[in-house]
Amino acid sequence: MAVRLCDVASLLRSGSWAAEPWTGVIAAMETQLSNGPTCNNTSNGPSTISNNCSSPVESGSIEDSKTNLIVNYLPQNMTQEELKSLFGSIGEIESCKLVRDKITGNVKTWIRQSLGYGFVNYVDPKDAEKAINTLNGLRLQTKTIKVSYARPSSASIRDANLYVSGLPKTMTQKELEQLFSQYGRIITSRILVDQVTGVSRGVGFIRFDRRIEAEEAIKGLNCQKPPGATEPITVKFANNPSQKTSQALLSQLYQSPNRRYPGPLAQQAQRFRLDNLLNMAYGVKSRFSPMAIDGVTSLAGINIPGHAGTGWCIFVYNLAPDADESILWQMFGPFGAVTNVKVIRDFNTSKCKGFGFVTMTNYDEAAVAIASLNGYRLGDRVLQVSFKTNKTHKA
């Protein structure tokens, strides 16, 4: 008997997953958490921050410290509306802002490129905590987002990012942090690696909590040899991406392919995601079975409704009469490549007839979207989301 993947969606529809729309994604994330970008500082709550300069000006007040979150490593094409949609699934949002490139100059002003991070301020501190617990580490397209409390905004924490080069190729991220931690509190660290071989490129970043800490680190470590190293390292302030022009960002975008060649870890993560879906649905470990060797393509021969040749067609039911295409983009876009959305409307009234379709390019992204969005509460309606079936009978 052939495994019918369309049944995954209906199986996932029942049970506890439906009650918590996003837990599907989280469950799929479990094995990925250690693979993402530097997420070892996700517990940087306000309690560890010295709040000496008591100036709750700008946009951050003391009360905000338990409701205001910073979200890092967002996909480049994610909009503020999508950010709000995703985090709004946790609880009521007081404000939400995607930080964008503000440089305009000669270039077209309508291009305001996302800088890949944003802020979400909840009404209820409990929702902020819940968002950290459930959305931190969520994989969106090629990114693994980081969700943590925002530090109170202040000039002293800006421009605290260092660029370090000449590192021994054998130096680990942990060793890098150990070297710099004597100068202050490290917010993030990263060593760049060759995309193909995974070998260190000998360059990295250290972001301190405060700029003065970064300045001290430059004084103490620039042109110095780390313990055991034969060559001195260079430590300087990193280029500030917000000062890059839109033009530069554009050319950078143009040069880097939209979908990077997945390294071993990414491939493994993808396999785990597929594995989790199959495991939850059937209690099988697909990665130990031949059909999971390369995920989707090795599933050939299995009857998979929803596959439309150009992508995977998803059926979305229980949309409101005034629903439009944009809501479908907003809901499904964060999960991966969406090539088409359509709201089915009444010919005479132009009102939505209660359902629509979404086409996604990649199977596993579609599967995670379905597992996550099925049962999603949109307004006063609970959506039903599944792969489109070939059946034509009326519901």
Added chain:
DNA sequence: TCCCATT
């Protein structure tokens, strides 16, 4: 040799 963490 430059990663996208402060509105």
